[in-house]
Amino acid sequence: MSRTKRAPWRGVAPATLDPNKPRLTTSAMIASLAAEGQRTSPAPFGRALVELGRTRPEIVGMTADLAKYTDLHVFAREYPDRFYQMGMAEQLLMLAAAGMAHEGFVPFVTTYAAFASRRTFDFISQGIAEEGLSVKICCALPGLTTGYGPSHQATEDIAIFRGMPDLTIIDPCDALDIEQAVPAIAAHDGPVYMRLLRGNVPLVLDEYDYSFELGKAKLLRDGTDALVISSGFMTMRALETAKLLEADRVSLAVLHVPTIKPLDTDTILREARRNGRLVIVAENHTVVGGLGEAVATAMLTAGVTPKFRQVALPDAFLDAGALPTLHDRYGISAEAMARTIRTWL
Known part of the structure; x- marks a missing residue:
């Protein structure tokens, strides 16, 4: 396939650019997802890990030459004796983390999502997941959060990892x-893969009386016309969309699903059955x-068959x-x- 011709859209409505709206420019590699004037919080991952490290001496930080770009440098400054810079060797990084976990440490490992999912899959599967080790793999640039193109756009990382037991x-x-x-x-006693937003990260969920629970989906707002089931920063986009559609008297519910696996099928099915x-x-x-x-598999398996659509990235190199x-x-x-x-309405 040529670089100028893209595969057809599959199951996702194509978007068109508004010709009357100027194109905005940002740094291609690391750009904030926050809109102008939106509240943000700096380096939430690094700060949370520092706070956790105060009472958990077994927590260690490990990375493959990407501490600054995953906010792990915040932990490294606070606990230099518990930080390991493995260089540009992601496969070695994963097996070294497995070794640390075998010795009773809880490694938080950072790299880019594209490198973890594509370059180290077998090492994570054989060295970490099969062994049931408590290695926490936290990866920046998930999905379309960088403009550098397919080499760094991990648009398929969840698909890759969902099949790993x-x-x-x-x-x-x-x-x-x-x-x-x-x-x-x-x-959590076991391996985790977490997508990671870094830098000045938007802050929105505190307006919705939200608290994270592992394995639980949370209804952030109710609505009568459509239900958006979302994860990651697309929950923020869904909430913004709901406000935009209020002008058209469209009532949009938003169900945030931060845990992709295991999926909170009970909550999803309960909301999907309504109205x-x-x-x-x-x-x-x-x-x-x-x-x-x-979500589609969960609904069909349970015999729940509402009208169903997806807002997602196309099956193509972007x-x-x-x-x-x-x-x-x-x-x-x-x-x-x-x-x-x-x-669609």
């Missing part, structure tokens, strides 16, 4: 979610193999560029979501 998968929405997920996954609403899954991931397929432009192009900005949902 005994691996818990977490996709937090914002800074509050990350801060509360860190001690929760540390307390004959359109059910929409929104995720920062390819349409193949992620939350959308997990373009490089500024994140606001890319999010609009691939239909995961709030404005693009609102346009798409209007056509």
Whole structure:
């Protein structure tokens, strides 16, 4: 396939750019997901890990030359004797973390999601997951959170890891979610893969009386016309979309699913059965193999068959560029979501 011709959209409504709206520019590699003026919290992962380390001396931090770009440098400054820089050797990183876990430590391992899912899969499977070791793999740049293109866009990481037995998968929405997920996954006896937002991370869930619980989905707002089941920063987008659609008198419910595996099927099915609403899954991931397929399987298995749609990334290698432009192009900005949902109702 040429670089200028993309595969057709599969199951996801294509978004079109508004010609009257100027294209925004951002750093392609690391760009904040926060809108102008939005509240943010700096380095929530690093700060939460530092706080956890005060009472948990077995917590160690390990990375593959990416401490600064995963906010693990905050932990390294506070606990230099509990920080291990393994260099650009991700496979070695995973097996070294397995060795530390065998000795009673709880390693928090950071790298980019593309490297963990593609480059170290076999090492995680054989060295960590099969052994049931408490290694916490926390990876930046999940999905479309960098503009550097397919080499760093881990749009298929959840699909890759969902098939790995005994691996818990977490996709937090914002800074509050990350801060509360860190001690929760540390307390979990077993391996965890967590998608990670870094830098100045948006703060939105504190407005919804939210608290993270491992394995639990949370209804953030109710609505009568459609239910959005979402994970990661797409929950923030869903909440923004709900506000945009209020002007059209469209009532949108938002169910946040921070734990992808194990999936909270009880809550999802309860909400999907209500009122004959359109059910929409929104995720920062390819349409193949992620939350959308997990939710669809759960509903069909239980005989729950509402009208169903997905807001997700296409089954294609994505373009490089500024994140606001890319999010609009691939239909995961709030404005693009609102346009798409209007056509479905």
